[in-house]
Amino acid sequence: MLRTEEMILNVGPQHPSTHGVFRLILKIDGEIIHEATPVIGYLHRGTEKIAEDLQYTQIIPYTDRMDYLSAMTNNYVICHAVETMMGIEIPERAEYLRVIAMELGRVASHLVWWGTYLLDLGSQSPFLYAFRDREMIINLLTELSGARLTFNYMRIGGVKWDAPDGWIKKVQEFVPYMRRQLAGYHELVSGNEIFISRVKGVGKYTKNDAIAYSLSGANLRSTGVSWDVRKNDPYSLYDRFDFDVPVRQEGDALARYECRMAEIDQSLKIIEQACEQIPSKGPVLGKVPRMIRPPKGETFVRIESPRGEIGCYIASDGSKEPYRIKFRRPSFYNLQILPKLLKGENIANVIAILGAVDIVLGEVDG
């Protein structure tokens, strides 16, 4: 008698397509997945515990290491939380520099996603193109902050130092270049039949599921929910720029791809406007007390990172260290839906579904 039995397939923790140290235990029957169990925590460094013994400015470099593909947004969220508590005003030039840096980071992050996602799907050259262009952004941010990925550039009340001479001009020159490249990427991949057949209708979920599972970023917007903190609860200077929130209705991996690609375009639009509006000189650090002591109480702020809503909760007892600090890390929330998505799927689609969520394990594990 022929019979089939359930088999356990282990993916990761060290597998190139898990984008970090992430383990997935799959129970499969033939090629169909019966149950998927994610195992995380390999990269848990106890950031929140360490931060309880640090002064606020000292915590900023730790945030670089959570979402290491877009460290600027992480820098911003903790500064924004402390500034909100203390009511600090940020000089215009500093705030523009922050916006430019964050949006450049968003483009760089989406490029990494684009390149690696296509690599996951078996296409090699997009990866090289994406990393070439991303390297240009990294060079710009290195010139600005002195570090390649762990920028530690923002400070409570502003930024660490002003941009070097001619930096804004270099950014302005980069924008049209990136637009041309993006058009090329669409030509290379977006209409490709093999690519579309790998992602269309794959990893599909509804709007209600996305909301129930607390998904954010492109994972939420791909189901027809127009929700972007930059638009819906504007922070920083985002109410001064003209940009759209790309939304798709289908809720599959292709929709998420389209959302992210369109977001690159919108970020370039924001960078362009910010470079025009930025005051040519002025202070880059506001009036901040020597010792940063937020008042007793608690705050929660959220901003839009490339991966979704990143939030920061601080409970302060009035001293120079936080009593409790908690980061709402979007990848951690976004990954929760994975077991539901994988149930009943063919194993050939696992990587296409996981890749489309766009996770950074440093952020999942905190």
Added chain:
Amino acid sequence: MEKGIDERNQELIHYVNILKNQIGENGLEDYYINELAKHTPTIVVKQEVYQKVAKIVKSHPDMQFEYLTELHGTDFQTHMEVFLYLQSISRKRSLILKTKTDRDQPIVASVTSIWEGAMWPECEAYDLLGIRFEGHPNLHRIFLGEDWKGYPLRKDYKDENPLK
């Protein structure tokens, strides 16, 4: 700005009235506008009615907080606190919901049946603070593993896990 704050005050009072009608006066511990958190309306409820309140704030037509942005716990030494930041995407409003529990026996009802997104955050709070969420389908130590001793984010935590 002033007008916005007035509006939020009225909103908060409206929410509180709805809740008082449905769960009685005693369930609510406190309510205020949290000025440090961008003037977000905040409601603190008793542990016994927490799950019931969660259901009401999600489903009541005047609230519709269908999106759970954040859930975590904090050890305040006198008590444990569970903090929820809720978002109504349709109404574009947010709300902070909190409940307190005993520090030595921290047990809180799970809200995973209301927001599936609470699944992992509740595991995280259990892992790092030892708060038990009753009714959670798979409460486990999500980061540290089941053999880890103690709950690191508790203020009196001492590391008993020798480096191997």
